[in-house]
Amino acid sequence: MTTPRPTKTSGSQIGLAELGVTKSVLAWLFMLSIVLAVFEGVGLGMLLPVLAYVRTGGLPADGFIGRVMGDALGWLGAWGKNWELAGLLVLTFSIICLRYAVNYVRDVRLVHLRLSITRMLRDKVVRVLVRSDLGYLLSRRSGELQSSLTLETERAGQAASAQVNLITATALVVVYMLLLVLLSPLLTAVTVPILALVALVLRWQSRKSFSLATAVSEQNLRLGDQISEVLGGILRIKMRGQEAKAEELLSTTAERIFRGMFNLERLRLAVEISTHPLMAAAGLLVMLLAVAAAEVSLEVMAVFVFVLVRMAPQVNLFINIWSQRNACMASLQRVRQLVAQAGERRESGGGHRPGPVPVEGVEFRDVWFRYPGAKEDDYALREVNCAIAANSLTAVVGRSGAGKSTLANLLAAYHLPTQGEILLDGHPLETYRLSALRHGMAFVDQQPFFFNDTIRENLNFGVVPPLSDEALEQVLKDSGSWEFVSRLEQGLDTPVGERGSRLSQGQKQRLAIAHALVVKARVLILDEPTSALDKTSERIIAQTIRNLASRLMVIVIAHRLQTVRWSDQILLVEQGRLIAQGNHDSLLASCPQYRELFGKDD
Incomplete structure (x- = not known):
């Protein structure tokens, strides 16, 4: 089955609320980011009085910062000039320490958020898959579902947490820009075009990385499916000497994943490294303009350039978060698509009628069934009418693909008829509570x-x-x-x-x-229980089935005479139609198709 490609969706369309990110969590993280940004700005702003003190030998006397420093540290001057400088440096260091303490608290919260989102996504995927109907589960590859529960949800969690992280990272960049404007609007005007160029580069990277990430996600699903098949068929692979082919299959897909991830990382590094010359160009232009413009003081130019230097790692951090978000967005899209599809196929809980105790009988009335996704006229069962009594043994026989297992699956409520109805003790099957109905049934597979x-x-x-x-x-x-x-x-x-x-x-x-x-x-359904057994085991199972039929409704899908011969009723199915019913002797006498199947001793 071809895995549907996720459609490209902007980050704003990925609802954080549905991922467990509440407004209070976002507000708390945003507040921490603002506090972090303020401490960052104040810490950098403290460099102005420090540099002024070094140049003039005293605290600045004019301006807002000068008045604040004078009020806070002026009393230290009575002890000597060095005490003023020491107090200024201690205050600056304290602000820097507070900045990194807030940074630690914020980063811990972000890690907790990322892991919580991943856990929530896994819980949601597990819940919708377990609750979805059998038809949907059988239509999906087991490797695809396993990969969705492991690697894809991990990457989806990273994408979702990166979206939150982008909010906090943006706050820091904004504070840097405000600080630059406060220092010198003229110098800031020089840097804005360069930062706009960085934004254009990020936009290009977003488009490029999404297509690469989608391809990686598809290969991850394919690898999970291939691993499941190889491990499930390892005996057959070894018996046919196909180890090299299996190894090549897995290695080829792993190589594609490697190439995709490498291209994503190479793209991220190219964008990240390209920002350094751009930021350096901004710094050089600032110095050139500062020299040309006499009104820009040496302290302002020095702090402005230092802020630019400090801003460069934050821009790179923003780029890394942006790259991670884009690289994992395809996985988030795919997981959300899986949750939506499986949610739409949630298995009905049935009606409100409790399970019958004891079961008196089952009746098929004009039952037609077509599997989901099949062609309009491709029915697995057509116009089936029959009755099955309690405390009896009914055998369903026919060639492979005739519809025997489908009939049993309908009785176990794995599917509902496309047309017609199945009555249990005179009531439609869907009117019973599904849990109670299945609790009274047992299905023994091959x-x-x-x-x-x-x-x-x-x-x-x-x-x-x-x-x-x-x-x-x-x-x-x-x-x-x-x-x-x-x-x-x-x-x-x-x-x-x-x-x-x-x-x-x-x-x-x-x-x-x-x-x-x-x-x-109260109802026991067995799907060809003796198909792979030796004669001794077959006789034991057949005798057990006959013994149980005296107290249960036993329905057995069979093609071995040992199981069929002693049945109270035999239903012969051919090409989805019930063409004959009766006991062994009557069908031998009246039905050529039955004689062809069981006319000779087994």
Whole structure:
């Protein structure tokens, strides 16, 4: 599936409120930045009286700064001139220390904000994915979703926090500009065109870096998808000797990511380094103009140039933040797009009717179903009409792709019919609360999933309170599992491995059936449970299914005679249509398609 490219959006369109950045947080950070900028300005402004003192040997007597310094430090003159200078230097140093203390508090808050945004984005992605419907999840690649939850949300958090950081960095640059204006409007007028040129460079970089960042984001998603496929198919890769091909596949994508990131960094460095000559040009022009204009004093020129020197790192910091924001903006766009799409596909909670106890029967009435995204006439099921009784065994048979699994998925409410309705005890399926409906059902897939935990924990998953050892032993006996579990050295505390890797296929099938009994399911659906089993395991599973049919509604998708032969009802599906139903003997006698499938002993 092709991953949709995020559309370019300006920073103002990325709502900080939806990322958990409240107005109070922004106000607090902005206030810290203003205080930081004020201390920076005052600290630099203190250089004027210091330089004046060095030149004249005393505190300045005129001007606002001179009067303030005279009132604050004049009393030290009684102790000697050196005490006045010492007091002036101590005051200047104290202001500088306060400036860096405020800087520390602000930076800590910004780091906390960045990590909080990343955590919030991950929580939001997890929430919408877990709550979205099965059709949406199956339409997305697992590697893409994993990458969205890890690397993409990390980069998205950096983009969002960079937007906030830009606000605070801008405040510092503005204070520097105000300080320059206060020092000399004439000299400031010389620097404005150069700073405007820097702004134009930043605008060009924004456009260039967005396209590069989008390509990097797409490659990150592709790499996550490829890693998932390679690890999932590693046995097949090794059996076919395709290790070199798998390595080349991953290395090629990693190389593209490297090239994209390198180009982004090279662009950032080019813009950052280009600002140094521009700022140097501003300083040289200031000195030239200061010499030509007699009204500019030596102290003012010196402080003005020093402010420019101090301003250069802040401009570079602004450029770095701007570059980081642009480099990660594509990831933020993509994560927001994923959240929006998955949110639109949120799974319905169903109606308000509680789950039936016990289940009396199920009826399909003129059911048609088409998967989302399929062509208008591409139906997986067409005009299905049938009834399934409680305490019975119903087998759904047919060739591969006939629609057997789709029929079972509809009954488990993984999807809703496109047309028609499914009635459970006479009521449409969608009128039941989805949680209650599914709690009364158990679905045993061809490849049952197990968490990397013990047998006990897997059986008790979702069960409150957990069953005792005695109760677990009974369901293991009912499912035909106790025979092998009792022989394990650790018994119920035996780890099953990742996805049940330490269990055989037959053992996993039996334990999956045991879990259905643990949750007290009233409807048990099995999707080809004996397709990959040996004869012995198949007979055990088939006997277990027949035993359970006396107290549950059991629906089994099957293509093995051992499972089908003893069914109370058999539904034959072909090309999405239910073409025949009955028991084994009646279908053998009346249905050529059934005879073709099961006319010979298995």
